Amino acid sequence: AQTVTQSQPEMSVQEAETVTLSCTYDTSESDYYLFWYKQPPSRQMILVIRQEAYKQQNATENRFSVNFQKAAKSFSLKISDSQLGDAAMYFCAYRTLNNAGNMLTFGGGTRLMVKP
Amino acid sequence: KAGVTQTPRYLIKTRGQQVTLSCSPISGHRSVSWYQQTPGQGLQFLFEYFSETQRNKGNFPGRFSGRQFSNSRSEMNVSTLELGDSALYLCASSLGDTPNQPQHFGDGTRLSIL
Numbered sequence: 001a002q003t004v005t006q007s008q009p010e011m012s013v014q015e016a017e018t019v020t021l022s023c024t025y026d027t028s029e030s031d032y033y034l035f036w037y038k039q040p041p042s043r044q045m046i047l048v049i050r051q052e053a054y055k056q057q058n059a060t061e062n063r064f065s066v067n068f069q070k071a072a073k074s075f076s077l078k079i080s081d082s083q084l085g086d087a088a089m090y091f092c093a094y095r096t097l098n099n100a101g102n103m104l105t106f107g108g109g110t111r112l113m114v115k116p
Numbered sequence: 117k118a119g120v121t122q123t124p125r126y127l128i129k130t131r132g133q134q135v136t137l138s139c140s141p142i143s144g145h146r147s148v149s150w151y152q153q154t155p156g157q158g159l160q161f162l163f164e165y166f167s168e169t170q171r172n173k174g175n176f177p178g179r180f181s182g183r184q185f186s187n188s189r190s191e192m193n194v195s196t197l198e199l200g201d202s203a204l205y206l207c208a209s210s211l212g213d214t215p216n217q218p219q220h221f222g223d224g225t226r227l228s229i230l
Binding site for chain 2: 042043045046047050052091099101103104105
């Protein structure tokens with residue numbers, strides 16, 4: 001079974017600064033997807049960014065980018081030019097490609113606070 | 117396009133009762149997944165339905181069950197409620213045909229057991 005670990009329960013960043021959230025995972029599979037989801041107080045989980053394991057290029061979505069280190073099984077999220085609206089819980093998630101289903105395995109989450 | 121709709125938003129029940137939660141996916145989406153979110157256990161996968169068939173199941177007792185209708189709407193049922201069932205229940209939908217399709221989540225149903 002796969003496991004996902006987020007070692008930082010809380011992080012804080014100054015507005016306009018850059019912050020990196022860590023995620024490590026354990027799997028014996030070679031092909032899979034990794035995701036970062038954001039959950040603001042409104043509760044809805046919002047997809048921030050995703051990475052296919054077979055792609056060596058790191059995914060980027062505007063101010064959000066990842067550092068995917070497949071050999072190290074590491075998948076960190078970098079948020080540049082942090083904004084107040086970035087304050088939320090961030091979850092790293094793993095999805096196997098070994099079955100046709102949509103099951104996600106989530107990490108424990110990191111609460112990001114943004115200081116004005 | 118309307119998003120994933122979960123009803124009700126809040127629910128209060130007592131131990132021993134049963135409850136049914138509803139999830140309407142985005143139009144055209146055939147896969148619906150359910151997750152339980154608690155402070156202690158985090159986000160845990162319950163089950164997934166695709167074209168009215170259960171495609172995946174998490175490690176939850178048989179008191180947790182679900183179904184999907186022909187219009188892809190899904191319901192989740194919990195029988196003989198326990199205090200530990202208090203949680204935010206999230207539903208997610210996707211097209212479900214290929215693995216690269218993202219899941220879209222609803223706002224969740226907050227279930228409190230007294």
